[in-house]
Amino acid sequence: MCASNTGQAAVLRSALRKIGYAALVVLVVTFGVSLMLSLAPGSVAETILGENATPENVALLNKELGYDRPFIVQYLDWLSHAVRGDLGVSPITHLPVTEAILQRLPVTLELAVLALVLSLVIAVPLAIVSAARAGSALDRGISAATSVFLSVPAFVAGPVLIYFFAVQLRVFPALGWVPIEDGLGANLAAAFLPALAAALVEIAAFHRVLRADLIGTLREDFVAAARAKGLSPSYVMFRHAFRPSSFSLLTISALSLARLIGGTIIVETLFVLPGIGQLIANAVLQRDVVTVQGVVAFIAVTFVVVNMIVDVSYGLIDPRLRRAPAARKIARGRSRTVKPVQKKELTA
């Protein structure tokens, strides 16, 4: 790293500011969730005791559990436990929420990572082909195909994929989860269809961003120089153009990973997978307020932290972006070189 001292100090300062901001967002988010859930009809005690409980018993149990205290005290109590990793005990399953989340995290994480990998594996080659032949019939065809994927939400893709791959072709299991201890092959086979169902929507965004950035880079002088030296188009594409074009892709990949961790609810419900999405969906159906609060807080914190890491790491990955405003601009996928391309891309 050859940045000057002041440059590094600026990066550090802006990183600290972003971390502080993220902490504030997390605080407000958890407070908002707690406030919302405290408005829910029916107390935790009523959930535990069932419909036949007398009001006296309910009041007694609420007092015992601390739900008779003012809201702000309850929230601070919850927060002080939450920062120590204790998200409370579910009144329905009587299991600690933290334990339930950690137990289910590997499933959701595997699904999210697999979905991300699948969508990148499909989107990156398509984007390279598109950018190499920008404006051609092939490029327009690929763009049309990705916008088809964009319109296939997981609850549409899921049943259709099950029908063709599990019912007709019988190449993948239709439902259920196989833990990784029972064999990697069986595990991946069980995870493939749900991951693909969740991945389809992401493909369009990845293709769009990488294609636009590649077209922008391919117009730069250093690419013209490389071509003038007589380097082959594929060498120029992979060795010269790809890396500087991949920053926006990196950002939105990280963001979609964060989104997928909270967004596999549909596929987990449809494919009956024991992940975090199923946990929160069940908790909502059973009105298990404590679990909902814990899971929502967990997902929101994950989301904010990933966002912040992406934001901060920008200045570290790309030395051209050490100045904060420029970094922010690029992070939103609107670098100068991209702009005219976006316009053209959208007419195509």
Place this chain on the structure above:
Amino acid sequence: MTASTALRTRKAGDLPAPGIQIPAVAAIRKPRSVLVWFSYFWIVLIVALAVLAPVLPIAGYDAVAGPPRQPPQFGPIDLLLGTDRVGRSLLSRVIYGAQVSLVVGTAAALGGVVLGLVLGLIAGYFRKGADTVIVFVADVILSFPALVLLLAISAIFAPSLWTILVGLAITSTPSFIRLSRANTMAWAGRDFVKAARNMGASDTRVLLREILPNVVPAIAAYLPLVIAALIVAEGSLSFLGLGIPPPTPSWGGMIAAGAADLRTAPYMVFVPAAVLFLTVFALNQAGEHLRLRFDRTLQD
């Protein structure tokens, strides 16, 4: 976009010096693609069917129209797309489901537009404290995945048309805040705004008479995209059994109900899935097309 609009949207500093001929700019827009035409056609068709549903010669959405689990077939209009597990017409249920999806999607998006526009105008025009607070609120809402936020809302209030509308409007507000804020900032620096202010116009007047009319087209152009996203969100909720309560049909609920019979009667999933896909696809295409024409922040 025609040559004249291309010139109109140039920045003032880009204007050529006097005496230099402005080069004739060829129309950069290709003729509208087949897909875009098809998309507008589909949107008109589905809206017309949804509006005309009560007068169309179809069975009621909750009435038994034929034997259960009939595949799509020619013959009586109610059997055209098949029947579900109790013999209700899928055609009728898909059309009445369109009412729910379109009304919920559009109403929630309009709610989000009004809220987002007001907050975005204030943030983008006054900047400073108001800007910080409003952007912060948007960031807080955006730090939930939309579906998780909607689930949390369903955990509190029993699912009904109103809770879903309010929930969806809240989830769509932050994007509109960001959009209208960015557009407001783009317009607030323009000479005609400065001129109005120098002539003594109040902030309210500048916002309402000078800036708002320019921001509205850009925001409105995003409406189809947001409506599409909200239809998907409503479908996801209904799919999880947390949407509009039955017997009112909704596309997501129909897909969830059909998924149980996937092996024997796949059309029970395919019919609502295809209609939902076509609607979302058409709205996305139309939205891209409109956005390109009207969003100033994409043009300079």
